[in-house]
Amino acid sequence: MLAFKRMLQSDWASRLIDALLPVFATLAALLVGAAMLLFLKVNPIEAYKALWDGAFGTSNAFAETLVKATPLLLVGLGICISFRGDVINIGGEGQMIIGALLATWVGLTFTSLPGWLVITIAMLAGFLGGAIWGGIPGILKAYFRVNEILSTVMMNAIAVQLMNFLLRGPMIDPSQAQLASKIPQTARLLEAFHLPRLAPTRLHLGSLIAVILAIAVYILLWRTVTGYRIRAVGQNPHASRYAGIKVQRYMVLALLLSGAFSGLAGATQVFGVNYRMITDGSSSGFTGGAGFNGIVAALFGQLHPIWSIPASILFGALLVGANSMQRVVQVPSALITALNGLVVVFVVSSEIWRQRRQRHRLTAARQESVSSPQTTREKIELGEKLL
């Protein structure tokens, strides 16, 4: 018993439990979901089997899961940056829309250029559009002290209306413009501008880009001075200021980069999946709620870009599986939205145990360090343990 307790307190075991906390949180949410399904008089095992088959049953299903996971991962990477900088970006939806609009404009305007060039410019345009839409709340927060949660929510609403306006007017498909009942959509992108497919499925290059960028964000956050400063500002803005970091600049940068990744997510949706923009008047009509669900995925991946990859796949699977669940056992896919919410609540609630163990590790490490002489190397090791 004592041995077991000591094992639980040991360094690696406590880290393993930390890593598994989100898994427990998901299981808890699925259990609540099972209770809700019973309440709806649906067999939960049957429902979850339909969900699993829909997400992983065939290679096509798995490809769909990855296609859905791509925007979640891209938005989530931005969330890793901004939340690490203690900037809460809820504007993913709007940033996706603006990125997509700018990228689509590029794709519809430069029709005489070669495909690879247009795709490159369009992705950069998506990145830029999102950066602008994230940068504005960043500036408002850093220099006018406007709470970024509120400004990003407002920017979402503005982006939706901008999209509706542009798709009904200036950017409307010329063939729709003459019709009496116009569908608010742009023209279709040329075949040459579609993101290349990776397999004989709908899986596209965007997924690969997202994974490469996940590694890039990891390097940015933990291997560069810029990333270090973003995290330092997030941990303690006052100390950072005394250390000579221009706190406001890094706040803006965190939100701007965060928006840029969402913008890229929007661009890859258009160039990899839909090949045009179309609106039903709401933001989720275009984004599929990825601007919000990307936050969920990133939190689930403990705001770590690499861990966000499996987390995005999990939530992509839930979204794809939800549709098949709706078909097979007639449970509205909205159930999955509700469960995603519960996962968020459970994950942030479980933080308290992680922090407790971290504090435990900290005291343990301190006790160790008292007894042994402090060389530089040991100090570094101690520091690494504490983080």
Add this chain to the structure above:
Amino acid sequence: MISDLFSVTVLIGILASGIRLATPYLYAAIGETFSQRSGVLNLGVEGQMLLGAFAAFYVTLITGNLWLGVMTAMLVGALMGLAMAFVTVNLHAQQGISGIGFYLFGLGMSDLLFQKLLGTVETVKGFQKIYIPGLSDIPGIGEIFFRQNILVYGAYLLVFVAWFVLNKTTLGLKIRSVGENPDAADSLGVNVARIRYFTIILGGTLSGLAGASLSIALLNVFQQNMTSGQGFIAVALVYFGAWSPIGVLGGALLFSMINSLQLWIQVLGIPIPSDIAVMMPYVLTILVLVATVSRVRAPSALTKSFEREN
């Protein structure tokens, strides 16, 4: 035409619907004011409103009793508030993010219940207008202020009750002290956790009521995601109103008047693209936030969880 906007009838119409449209914002934002003054940011308002709106609508549709609908909505909001209080007060969860979780839960849950229990958009006979004797006959003024339904009157009454409670009672003092300096309040014997439980549950209750005011008093229908961001606007209005009920009233009125103007512009067929018109209140809110927020200080302990030092 533009000149139509300036006729007396239209002007009265704009003002009257502006007064009415402010109702859900007032309930939700006053509730949020209480929780923020005690140091808790509740971002789940939108989800609480959606579930409240559904509960009120469904109960009214089944029983035909509007007040039972209102009570259910408030109960649903209170329960969500209770969950939020447990998560933020006892488990010290990050408030902004857990709020997003509650929002997603409310969004999905209300949609799920709507599809399972109703299936199609139906209407109910909501609260009817009450003409206040005497006052409602005053030309202009009467039509703007005194021919509204009971939930509209209630919202404005709530503003002044909230002002009184926050500024003139011991409870209000406790709430404010917990939001400014929970350590000091704690050492003086104020139960920080209990106060925060109270304000978060109150906030949830009022958000539920805000949802009810939409589904059985203003619009008399329920649709998926029918609040369309109003809960988030309500949170913004608390910042906008500098954490004071009177300020919140000013913000809610300004926002809904612009919204009402925008609706009338569309009704009158004035050639401004409707998408641009719908956008205006949001742009304006950002601009006013820029102009006002930097002058007023938020409650010091806002978003910080409280833990007693050993």
